[in-house]
Amino acid sequence: MRCKPMNSKASVGKRLFQYALCAKGIFIAAIIALAIGVGAELAGPFIAKTMIDDHMLGIEKPYFETTSSENAVSYNGHYYKRGDRFGEGEAKGQEVRLLQTGRDFYFVSQPVANPDGERKFENGQLTISRGGAVETYPAAKLSASELYSFYKLEIPGILKLVGLYCIFLVISIFTEFGKTYWLQSSANKVIQKLRTDVYAHMQRLPVYFFDTLPAGKVVSRITNDTEAVKDLFVAVLSNFSSGIIYITGVYIALFLLDVRLGLVCLFVVPLLIVWIVLYRKFATKYNTIIRSRLSEINAIINESIQGMSIIRVFRRQKQTSEEFEALNDDYMKHQNKMLNLNALTTHNLVNVLRSFSFAVILWYFGFGTLTGGSAVSLGVLYAFVDVLGRLFQPITGMVNQLAALDSSMVSAGRVFTLMDEPGEDVTDGSMPRYKGNVEFKNVSFAYKEDHYVLKNINFEAKQGQTVALVGHTGSGKSSIINLLFRFYDPQKGTITIDGQDVTALPKQWLRHHMGIVLQDPYLFTGTIVSNVSLGDAKISREQIEKALRDVGAERILAHLPQGFDEPVVEKGSTLSAGQRQLISFARALAFDPAILILDEATANIDTETESLIQSALEVLKKGRTTFIIAHRLSTIRSADQILVLHRGEIVEKGSHDELMKLGGRYYQMYQLQQGSGAAAPAPDSGIQAQPPVQAPSPV
Known part of the structure; x- marks a missing residue:
């Protein structure tokens, strides 16, 4: 299912139409089935008219x-045939008429000039009164x-x-099934396709986008809003397309x-x-708020x-509930406004239109009959009332879907x-594994304009070195890693x-040879094995198990049932x-990165577990540039180079021994942690907290 992407400046309706073209074959089949079904259904009144x-x-x-005697009736020794059943050139004899009065029929042995009017039979005479004229x-x-x-x-x-009516009925049943199945299938x-595109685009959005938009809102757009758009294609499109075709068919029949x-x-x-335009003018305002509140x-x-856990520990259940209730109440208030609008503008207006239309019919036929200018047969009258009644079935269906139509359009607008949102370019392929020689040259960076959190950063990390x-x-530690990952x-x-x-390299290629172990590692739903490989088919089962053994996970995870x-x-x-951290270490080892980042990776591991993986860390760091x-x-x-940051600047640089001899900020920090009672480091007021380092998605 392929379709060209629609320009982002196009209207919501045009973009939805472009998505509909992705399944245009099935949509066309559904429309054809719908048209055939409408034609078969509207044939009923015409068959009834002919029958009457x-x-x-x-x-x-x-x-x-x-x-x-062929196609003729024998009466009083004579044969009589209806005038429209005579063949070409066949001789016609005396004209006679059969006229009904009350429940009885009477044989009139002569032509009747105008049989319409009030009839009365008395003493062998049939009297027809019409206006002021009386004929006997x-x-x-x-x-x-x-x-x-x-x-x-x-x-x-x-x-x-x-029999013909039954055939049309069977056709209508099959076309209704085809229409419903094909419309829903195409929807x-x-x-x-829409959900896939939204999710794929979400993967392309820069990391900072998710710093400002809560995860729940993103989830709502991918699930709730796309589901509402589905209603547009299933229910709304079905009712409106069938309604338009049905109304067209009804008007053709009426004419x-x-x-x-x-x-x-x-x-x-x-x-x-006019009704639809006015309705949407008010409904869009309400639905926009409703979808936002949701x-x-x-x-x-x-x-x-x-x-x-935090809510319960700090006993914030009441305050959290109040926040939720405030949102829920506002959501309900606007839902009630929509209910009021729907109650005023659905069946009530349809009933008014229906009643007014039938009043026009009664006036037309009644006035025409009285004046003698436009009298019609009973069959035409029956068919007209039947067809006109059918006109309001699709109108009712369309009106009932107005709420879904507007909600779907609002939801589609939110999805689009x-x-x-501008995303990062995705480049296929990969680049050869680089050595990992990293250099920062006069780097300054600000999350917000002119508010620099890194100032004139300069350092070099060579392949195989460990930089702390x-x-x-x-102070800017996480910001350096964010820049390195090109978040x-x-x-x-x-x-x-x-x-x-x-900046000259595609981000996916760059991150392909990077790995990270976070202080609080993130594990996905699956198994331990799938969390090590992250579904990468290039990593074999043997590589996964070896990585787990190398970081000491076999001993720690051996007691697990599976x-x-x-x-x-x-x-x-x-x-x-500790178990989660070991799996995270194994993941980094299995992907064999050229650059490895350890974000306080041993902070959540107990002393015994930490001793198990210290030797594994040395293996993990070998040949890699490690931050x-x-x-x-x-x-x-044991780090080759230690960078001491303070307020976004590198204030000290060197090995552990060099910095200890220097007796500066690093010396004070180290002594303080060792509990030597050394003077505390200088105050660090005014420091701006940085966004956390994000784990890259494997490319």
Whole structure:
């Protein structure tokens, strides 16, 4: 299913239409089935009209005496045949008529000039009164058997029409099934494509985008809003497309029955259009707030679940509940406004239109009958009322979907707004594994304009070296790692890897040879094995198990019932912090990165576990450029280079021994941690906290 991406400046409707073209074949099949079904259904009133006028009431048409018994009725020794059943050139004899008065039929042995009017039979005379004119004809009452002999010839025609009606009914049933199946199938494909595009675009959004938009709101747009768009293609499109085709078919039928009355009934169309425009004007305002509140509700639920332990420890249940209730109340208030709008503008207005239309019909037929200018047959009258009644079925269906239409359009607008956020370019392929020589040259960086959190950073890390970043909270350690991963780019200066500017490399290629171990590692739902490989087919089972053994995980995870295939729930909450960290170390080892970042990786590991992986860390760091963010300075004594940061600047640089001899900030920090009672470091007021380092997605 391929379709060209729509320009982001296009309207929501045009972009939805572009997505509909992704399944245009199925949509066209559904529309064709719909058109056939509408035609088959609207054939019913015409069949009924023919049955009434040509067969049930056709007995009152002129009959002529004939000498042939074929298609003729025998009465009083003579044969009579209906005038429209004579063949070409066949001689017609005396004209006679059969007219009904009350429940009885009478045989009139002469032509009747105008049979319409009030009829009365008395003393062998049939009187017809119309306006001021009165006409009298000699007549004889027909017995039941005589009347049946005239009706007998109509039975084959009636049975033929009944059979034709059944055929159209079967066609209508099959086309209804096809229409429903194909519309829903195509809608599901369109939404599948839309969801895939939204999720793929979300993967391309820069990391800083998620710093400002809560996860619950993103989830709401990918799930709730796309589901609302699905309603547009399933319910709204079905009702509106079938409604438009049905209304078109109804008007064609009305014009075929009576042109003037068809023109009179056209007033419904502009009223319906004005109705939809006015409704959407108010509904869009309400639905925009409703969808926004729903996103906020999802966001607060997600935040509450993530922080449930903190909420309970600090007894914040009441305050959290109040925040949720305030959002929920506002959501309900605007939902009630939508209910009021729907209650006022759905069935009530449809009933008004229906009643007004039938009043026009009654006036037209009644006035025409009285004046004698536009009298019609009973079959035409029945068919017209039947067809006009059918006109309001699709209108009711369309009106009932107006709320879903507006909600879907608002939701689609929110989805497209997310998709219009500028994303990072995705480049296929990869680059050869680089050595990992990293250099920062006069790098300055600000998350917000002119508020620099890194100032004139200069250092070089060569392949195989270990560089430690130390400093108080907010000193800029995490910001350096964010720049290295290209989650952000510096405003000033350059960062090079193996002498090549990182901004000249695709981000996915750059991160392909980087690995990270976070202080609080993130595990995905799956197994221990899948969390090590992250689904990368290039990493074999043997490599995964070797990585786990090399970091000492085999000993720590051996007691689990399924070993390395033990299921892992979201975030690995059933595993201890040490177990999660070991899996994270194995993940970094399995991907064999050229640059490795350890973000206080041993902070959550107990002393015994830490001793197990210290030797593994030495293996892990061998041949790689390793950056360590450390607060426990005892873990970085063997680092080749230690960078001491303070308020976004490198204030000291060197090995552990060199910095201790210097007796500066690093010396004070180290002595303080060792508990020697040395003087505390200088105050660090005004430090700005930085966003946390984000783990890169494997490319």
